[in-house]
Amino acid sequence: MIGVFSIGTEMASYSTNEFRSGLKIMLDGDPCAIIENEFVKPGKGQAFNRVKIRNLKTGRVLDKTFKSGDSVDAADVVDTEMQYLYSDGEFWHFMDPQSYEQQAADANAVGDARQWLKAQDNCEVTLYNGSPIGVTPPNFVELEISDTDPGLKGDTAQGGTKPATLETGAVVKVPLFLEIGELVKVDTRSGEYMSRVKK
Amino acid sequence: MNWQPSASLQVIRERARIYRQIRSFFNTRGCLEVETPVLASTTNTDVQIATIEVPGFEIPFYLQTSPEFAMKRLLAAGSGSIFQITHAFRQGEAGRLHHPEFSLLEWYRTGYDYHQLMDEMELLITTLSLRQCSFTRITYRDLFRQVMDLGVDEVTLEELRGHCAKSVPGTNVAELDFDQCLDLLLGVVIAPTMQGYQFVCDYPLSQAALARVREDDDSVAERFELFFDGIELANGFSELTDADEQRLRFEQDNAARAQKGLPQYAIDERLLAALESGMDDCAGVALGLDRLLMVLLELDSIDQALTFTD
Numbered sequence: 319m320i321g322v323f324s325i326g327t328e329m330a331s332y333s334t335n336e337f338r339s340g341l342k343i344m345l346d347g348d349p350c351a352i353i354e355n356e357f358v359k360p361g362k363g364q365a366f367n368r369v370k371i372r373n374l375k376t377g378r379v380l381d382k383t384f385k386s387g388d389s390v391d392a393a394d395v396v397d398t399e400m401q402y403l404y405s406d407g408e409f410w411h412f413m414d415p416q417s418y419e420q421q422a423a424d425a426n427a428v429g430d431a432r433q434w435l436k437a438q439d440n441c442e443v444t445l446y447n448g449s450p451i452g453v454t455p456p457n458f459v460e461l462e463i464s465d466t467d468p469g470l471k472g473d474t475a476q477g478g479t480k481p482a483t484l485e486t487g488a489v490v491k492v493p494l495f496l497e498i499g500e501l502v503k504v505d506t507r508s509g510e511y512m513s514r515v516k517k
Numbered sequence: 518m519n520w521q522p523s524a525s526l527q528v529i530r531e532r533a534r535i536y537r538q539i540r541s542f543f544n545t546r547g548c549l550e551v552e553t554p555v556l557a558s559t560t561n562t563d564v565q566i567a568t569i570e571v572p573g574f575e576i577p578f579y580l581q582t583s584p585e586f587a588m589k590r591l592l593a594a595g596s597g598s599i600f601q602i603t604h605a606f607r608q609g610e611a612g613r614l615h616h617p618e619f620s621l622l623e624w625y626r627t628g629y630d631y632h633q634l635m636d637e638m639e640l641l642i643t644t645l646s647l648r649q650c651s652f653t654r655i656t657y658r659d660l661f662r663q664v665m666d667l668g669v670d671e672v673t674l675e676e677l678r679g680h681c682a683k684s685v686p687g688t689n690v691a692e693l694d695f696d697q698c699l700d701l702l703l704g705v706v707i708a709p710t711m712q713g714y715q716f717v718c719d720y721p722l723s724q725a726a727l728a729r730v731r732e733d734d735d736s737v738a739e740r741f742e743l744f745f746d747g748i749e750l751a752n753g754f755s756e757l758t759d760a761d762e763q764r765l766r767f768e769q770d771n772a773a774r775a776q777k778g779l780p781q782y783a784i785d786e787r788l789l790a791a792l793e794s795g796m797d798d799c800a801g802v803a804l805g806l807d808r809l810l811m812v813l814l815e816l817d818s819i820d821q822a823l824t825f826t827d
Contacts, residue, residue: 358612360703360749361700361703364701368705383701384689385693
């Protein structure tokens with residue numbers, strides 16, 4: 319495949335026919351990720367690529383239309399698996415488990431992921447020109463309930479939920495029978511309770 | 518390892534059924550089935566079509582983007598009305614409605630004009646659909662007027678770019694020329710509003726391709742396209758039979774290719790010689806069979822109609 323980002327001073331570029339979801343490109347000076355790419359070609363006419371793009375700095379999603387055959391600069395964006403260490407209130411610190419190299423991500427980069435971050439958990443950190451601009455938590459996390467209303471004894475079959483605050487600060491709806499100190503599995507993409515975890 | 522077909526067995530059987538019916542339809546109507554090469558030393562000069570060049574020959578060889586030139590040489594040789602089911606290839610066309618290799622039915626009717634060919638096409642599609650279908654016809658001009666209140670004959674390039682900027686945000690309209698603006702609006706704004714089987718006809722001369730200029734209105738070409746719910750299924754013409762005019766269009770194509778930095782191709786002199794020797798007036802059309810299957814079986818993407826995509 320052509321257009322793979324190359325290390326060096328010269329910026330690599332992608333032609334529209336290499337567009338696919340997940341591709342990282344530069345647009346108006348910001349790194350962006352392609353979410354959707356649609357090829358439109360009316361009759362014998364000019365072909366266009368209509369793309370939905372997420373600005374990786376602001377998170378904003380926008381539509382762009384390119385003439386097919388145009389090319390755009392590649393963004394030096396890499397997703398790396400890193401271990402979350404701790405937060406000092408201003409920065410969230412991560413470590414590359416292979417190189418032990420550390421990265422500090424600010425609140426903007428961590429975004430909503432912060433409510434799922436537990437020390438030692440592995441996250442995907444998005445680096446732009448070597449610095450963190452985004453953090454994706456694992457799809458599933460196991461977290462302890464730090465606060466919730468008292469559980470209803472024996473009520474394991476009935477439906478009904480109550481809010482519970484987890485050790486990382488996230489608030490999720492859990493079944494009524496769960497107590498403070500219990501461990502739960504949560505899907506971070508939907509923020510939904512999955513199951514109770516035996517300690 | 519995913520070795521299984523891209524299409525379901527139901528789709529594969531439907532393809533066999535429509536191929537059988539197409540052959541029987543044309544056989545009973547006196548059209549001769551023909552076969553022409555998919556690999557040839559000349560190719561289409563059309564600026565919007567990218568050809569796949571095949572390595573391994575002393576001179577360049579190309580996968581054909583359409584069987585049109587060879588079929589016209591047959592017509593000039595006196596074949597009479599002909600049809601063909603074949604594969605065509607276009608570099609870089611891939612998406613929900615596109616695949617670089619696709620199947621088409623192309624046929625030519627001597628003595629027909631484009632409206633007579635549309636009539637026959639209605640009959641063919643009704644036959645293949647196994648039910649009554651209704652068709653409408655609208656001119657390119659009226660379509661833009663109806664959907665966008667835009668007069669394609671009067672509008673200036675600046676106004677047209679304004680329409681594009683408003684209707685398709687996120688487009689660098691300054692780099693679009695007149696026809697590119699029309700293509701964008703047709704593909705992105707107008708096509709999604711189209712319903713059922715609809716013929717669009719009488720294209721602007723700048724989009725005439727290989728169509729004859731209309732006798733009673735020299736601002737348009739006798740070209741049509743068939744859409745179903747905005748999906749383009751077919752493109753046809755009253756065919757240009759004038760060798761000099763054809764040479765001029767090839768040269769204009771190559772000039773436009775040079776300007777855009779695209780490869781230029783040797784003009785197909787055998788086609789021009791064939792036209793020179795005399796080709797009867799005729800109308801011809803190409804119908805995309807993978808897309809027709811999509812429409813008949815209500816499939817979401819061309820991949821579901823293709824037996825294998827790789």
